Amino acid sequence: MNGSSRQSAFDTAARELASPILHFIERSVGNRAVAEELQQETLLRMYKGLSSFAGRSSVKTWAFSIARRVVADYLRHPDRERSIVALDETEEPIDPEREIDQRLVESEMNECIRAVIETLPESYRSALLLHDLEGLSAVQTADVCECSVATAKIRIHRARHKLKDALAKQCDFYHDKESVFRCDRKA
Structure with a gap:
């Protein structure tokens, strides 16, 4: 070249x-x-x-x-x-028309998720971030993580499972009276 x-x-x-x-x-x-x-x-x-x-x-x-x-x-x-940075902190600026309450709900949810993602083993965390947040395919994630496609899929699956379990243990999820999905940290 x-x-x-x-x-x-x-x-x-x-x-x-x-x-x-x-x-x-x-x-x-x-x-x-x-x-x-x-x-x-x-x-x-x-x-x-x-x-x-x-x-x-x-x-x-x-x-x-x-x-x-x-x-x-x-x-x-x-x-x-x-x-780990909150999932919404690296995105485009928030539309000023959005309601403050909605931003607070998203902030609470992101705080819970961020805290849990931070505790994942590096191999799971990388696979999850690359696949679910950056949009790479399983094949691309495997290439980046220098592992087989099967291993990448397992890491993604296990990371999601650990994330789900940890969130269930650490957060109470519910719908408020306006049917907005919310979470509160458990004491």
Whole structure:
């Protein structure tokens, strides 16, 4: 791949994947500023590795594999503290027309879910975040997690099961008088 086509391929991949990669990294490390630095490291590694990219997987899968390794490298240091960002904190800005009560309900639900996701083993947490939140297929999740498709599916299933069980133990779910689904932390 010559320099011009390499730059063009990188520009296209970076433009399409920068935001999803940032969301994944931020959910993994829990800090926007750190996530932005790690996103830059991911993009740099993508650029450096583009000439050796063999195309055995999609560019998206390859990019998320790099991002996962960058996060793992970051989290390996014992002085690093991981925390999961609320699921809605990395999304687009909230529509100002939405009712405050609805935002509070979503915030409560996300707090419960975030706390439980944070307790999952790293392999389950990564599989769940990649598949259910980033929208990668089971095959792509397996590629990123460097495991078989069967193992990725098992991790996703077990993560969902652990999430469901933990939420049932830690939260009371109910519908209020307006039929809004709510949760309260158990004492």
